[in-house]
Amino acid sequence: MAEVRVENLTKRYAGTPALDDVTLDFPDGQFFGLLGPSGSGKTTLLRAIAGFVTPDAGRVLMGGQPVEHVPVESRQIGMVFQSYALFPNMTVAENVRFGLDVRRVSGPEAARRVGEVLDLVQLRPYAARKPHELSGGQRQRVAMARAIVTRPRVLLLDEPLSALDKSLRLDMQIELRRIQREVGITTIFVTHDQEEALTLSDRIGILRDGRLIAEGPPRAVYAAPPDAFTARFLGEANVLTGTPEPGGLRLPGGTLIAVPQGTTAVAVRPEHIALSVAEPAAHNRIQARLVGRIFAGAMGTCVLDWHGQQLKVTDRDQDMAHLPDTGPVWLSWADDKTIGLKD
């Protein structure tokens, strides 16, 4: 078990930086979600920590020790690949035992540990099966078992759930978290699915174009995203731009939002906005035209047009039932739900 740290990590491919001066701490025993659009560098970062990618500049430290020059085989990591990469010529048990064979763990001891970890992922009855006889979810669990049986210092997961269909994915997310909590390994989890990252992580880091743009516990980053991109990437956000004035931000239509100096735009999450036909009393209010309604079961989304920009408001469907199908409505929200952005 160890904490991991990368310092000023930089990696270029044909001139463009895949990683641009990234410094990040992965605390010991915690589940860290690395999030970002494709091409953001998150997989490159993971592979640099694993050792498959040699950085052009910067350091990788595990347990305080620099490991940039330590080969992959010696870094004591456990890794789960997007395709699981189970050895097709070996059974489940042999796959899981592979890492122990490398470490010359003896027969009975190895068998015991393999059994233990297969129990943990609830696959002991399948020990003699070959990978091609397993379902996607089962293969995923074997890959996990194989990675953790060697008690690695850090567990690296490269989009391990993206090959699964939705319902299975949700189940596996819970499984993954349970296993990680039980074993307590420092875990770094790469995904492009922000919901997944929010659900699973103790801390998240958001990468864009090779740079780290946000980092912290999921709730904190969600409540206070540093820029419009993050606000939109993590959850949904309505970004309202206006003109800075001495008192705050003047929005088109006249409303003045009280915000600190330097704020150029505000973001408000769809779930924090209330809709009404009559003008509300709140400070933060704007008027827009209702153009559509999306029904999604318990919840619903209203789509509005505000000076040519599309806004979204989500609420319980029954609470929006009284609204007309089209026409002008008022949007209002509480002060503490205003997210100030300095883009």
Added chain:
Amino acid sequence: MLARADRGRLAGLLAPAYLWLTAAVFLPLSAMLWFAFLTDVPFGGREASLTLDNFARALTNPTYRILLGKSLELGLIVTALCALIGFPCALVLAKAIRGRAREALFLLVILPFWSNSLVRIFSWAIVLRGNGVLDSAVNWISPWPVDVNLMFSQSAIVIGLVHSYLPYMILTCYLALQGIDDALIEAARSLGAGPLRILWRLLIPLAAPGLIAGAVLIFVPVVGSFMEPRILGGRVGTYFGTVIEDQFIAVFNWPLGAALSFCLLAVVLVILAIAAPVLRRAA
């Protein structure tokens, strides 16, 4: 099932090729089997009757058994050398080189394979003989005179055959290795495995179909070879294949030649039968 019109078209498309193969390969093989049971060539006014003599001679005469053993041994040596030399090449090509370079190098390896095998053996004859290229090269380097004449020896035959058949093994192993997902190797490395362990537990088992296919493609022709032993081996180059050639070209004892051929065919079919299930499972 197929409509009548389709059946007609199907027959029309397949018939020519298979009729040709029947006439040129399958019927001749049957004819040869028939000949093997004759006492003499049954034409030109000669008497011929059925006999088991030819097979008896083929199977009991110690010379033929020794030569068959010699041919089988040659097959094993050449196949083993091709595997040892070729597998690492295929591995380098499949896993260590990418893109344009890989295509170009692969083509370079395969190209000689498609040139005339007789001419390539001839080129070895030039290189290996006394006062030939190899002799001169060695003498040029070594401070004292050395007589390097490898011609007319088992070594020359082995060199020539390995040279001819090596591309087969490289090709089959390359195709097999190329199909191995890189992520598997990365996974093995992440678990701490070094190159030897990856080779032994992962690459060779997964590339086994390639090795076996290559082995079959090499072993079978080598066991039946006569041209290479004759040219490179001279008097030392007597093998089962050369004996068969003699029956048809020099001695004109076709029935015996046919019987010997069938013994060789039996050996070949046994090998193919053993290898087939392994290869089919991989396909």
Added chain:
Amino acid sequence: MTLRIAGRLWLALVLFFLYAPILAMAAMSFNASPFYQLPFTFSTEWYVKLAGNAEILAASWQSVWIAVVVTVIATVLGTAASLAFFRYKFPGKRLLQALLFPPIAIPWLITGTAMLIFFFAIGIPRGAPAVIVGHVALAVPYVIVVVSARLAGFDPLLEEAARSLGATQWTITRRVTLPFLAPGVIAGGLFAFAVSFDQFVVSYFLAEPGDMTLPVLIYTAIRKGFTPEINAISTIIIVVSMLVMLLAARGFRFGGDR
């Protein structure tokens, strides 16, 4: 790191091994010495002599025109069979496909001698026709493999679409399938040419002593003793074969991209 270097070094050594004798032979063909002895004096004497060697020229011509005939026949037969395998499902398909292997898998010694016996038995004399029959039988499996590989990339729905528009089978083949197939057919044809042109064993048994193909001529000449013109013609053959294969490989690949 060192593994990578060792690997590349090994590959380089193997490539050297593969090409060294060929290059040596080619170099020697330009050497004045008639006994392949060094020192090396440049001379095109043997190529000149070659142009005047009637026997070699006749055998070369024999090899070429036989190869052309074989290419045409084998390509037609093989392409037809490939189309059959592609279009239709029928009982015994697996067996028929397996039957394509004997000509390639059985040592040519056995096939050649068997052909010799059979043709003799049914009264076909040794000579060009017998050689052609034999060569086609050996080439057809290769053509089928190459053309089938190309067909694997062809969408069978295209043919069905054409059919639904009312086209006859022949029109479909001519205007939809064959244009796509063309690079594969050409590659298959080049393979067939190479198989026939380079074929030694079967030609050896089926050719007439007076009317030989080039490889057979070379073999008998070697058995008797070297003449340097053999070296020259051998160099030419190797260069031609390799060029043909290079074309086939290029055409095949580019055709696949289209």
